[in-house]
Amino acid sequence: MKLFNKSAIVAAGAASLLVLSGCAAGGEGEVAEDPAPAGDDTAEETTESDAPATDLSGVSITVGSKDFDEQLILGYMLVEAFEAAGADVTDQVNLGGTSVAREALVSGAIDTYMEYNGTGWVTHLGNSDPSFDPDELTEGVRAQDLEENGIHWLNRAPFNNTYGFTSSPDATEANGGEPYSLQTMMEYVVDTPDAIVCMESEYPSRDDGLVLMEEATGLTIPEDQRLILDTGLIYTETAANNCDFGEVYTTDGRIAALDLTLVEDPGVNILYNVSVNLRDEVYSQAPEAFDSIVESMLSPLDNDRMAALNARVSAEGEDPRAVAADYLAQEGLLAE
Template sequence: MKHTLSRVTRAVALSAVVMMVAVGCATDSEGASGGELGEYDLSGLEIAVGSKDFTEQLVLGEIMVAAFEATGADVDNKVNLGGTVVAREALLNGDIDVYMEYNGTGWTVHLGQEEPSFDPDELTEGVRGLDLEQNDIRWVSRSPFNNTYGFASSPELTESNGGVFTMQEMADYMAANTDTVLCLESEFPDRPDGLILFEEATGYTVPESQVTILDLGLIYGETADGNCDFGEVFTTDGRILALDLGLVDDPGVMILYNVSMTVRDDLYQENPGVFDEIADLILSPLDNELMSELNKRVAVDGEDPEDVAVDYLVSQGLIDG
């Protein structure tokens, strides 16, 4: 049963049965998606979908494009706009209607708030209420995955530890081994959501002698090669899996960065229940492991984000293959 009116109404005339069968087959193959998203009809809706310019955002953007196309919406693909400021301004200005944003970014950057909650639901609800009130932006649904700052250990060090480190074990190891090399990008030691949170949680102040500053893109490979014992990472980066790094277990130290679909409220009001349900369908399966795997397929294996997005929707039964 469709959630709105049927997209196609066919008039069948006895004299044109054969022709109508052919046309019907062509229409089904081109326009109908099957899967759960095929139960929604957004035909006539025009929606511009954007994203930021890094791997995870490209995948999430293309997931939205394919999902909305599956409902019959007229989609303007503006994936890969630029950085956070560019994507947010495009949303506020009406150049795009929707993109995926992180709750920690929403709270601290877009809304200028301090002391974010470490409960993902509470943080998202706080952002949701303020952004709607101040900017007419809706935060719809929330991903299980949390792409926050973290640390990874080299494969050799992880093995010698008997498995992944906890943050406290990492701190204890560094305290006991003064020649430990911790690789960080240049801003991390001074960021309020950076190294200070690790130091406050573990009680260990990292001396400058243990810190090596590198470009973030180099840290993954240098850690894999053992030149860094520990390295700063983003926790859903596909290179963690690809390089067999040991992601240090975070008990809730670093600020949260779950994503929601951020939508202009004027567009949301046209189909409020539908936007909620579609966002839930595409975000609810995305835990850290799955999002990391999708990122790896693009960043490491070289697959096209559009192909990875479609494969994801097919694998979840949201569209037909």
């Protein structure tokens, strides 16, 4: 069983450097501690005072997630880290789509999952005109969701898993091997009646979906050129030239694995940085511990790191819980 490094970790900075209190660094991934002299009560008190920074003993928490690979990895990060910190964890990872996960959180069927700031602002809180500054957007969502629903948004990962499009090999070749922009992609689709754009079922109807691209470019994808597919099929069918363009998540590991070309986005699609959503009645039991664990977990996750983790599941077939545990071990949040 993997154990949380409770006595060593007190906080993570913006670069996820672990601050070790009362300890000297030992070998790689290890901490060398001077043993306390027998009867030295001061040393014992120091150890005990460090524990609350990461100790979730006595906390019961139900963890959920949405149903795609990135969310499975993120959900299992929470399960593994909270279990290692001493919490009694109920695993409800892989609940379903966005609306299912959010309803479970609001109703109390789960206590936590990871959600994206753009989704929170537009879909869950019903706002428009989201900020394109990640800190400003997250702070706006954080304040409103806490006041209206008692839900905390803890930390913010650097990676931005926004909507995007990839072009098929044939479509890329038709563009001279260069990436399309959203504008030139839409022009190609309109000028090429047999061009097919593959999308997930909810993307054309979401307020943060297709409408943003059509408004920005002034062009509309004809109905007979739209093909609705499951998420995973979009990547493989685009790589096989059965979709000229495929709607994707920009941190998905299958983009690089299938040698797909991302369409360049000048800032049309809104931001999707992830935070941990946590109900107030659970957060208030151990706020320092939750803040410390979550910051250590999310701060290193930039686009490249998240895409590499996603690729291990989506392209290489690894188990998402094993990938999550491996990442946490690398960051010092689980014992090797």
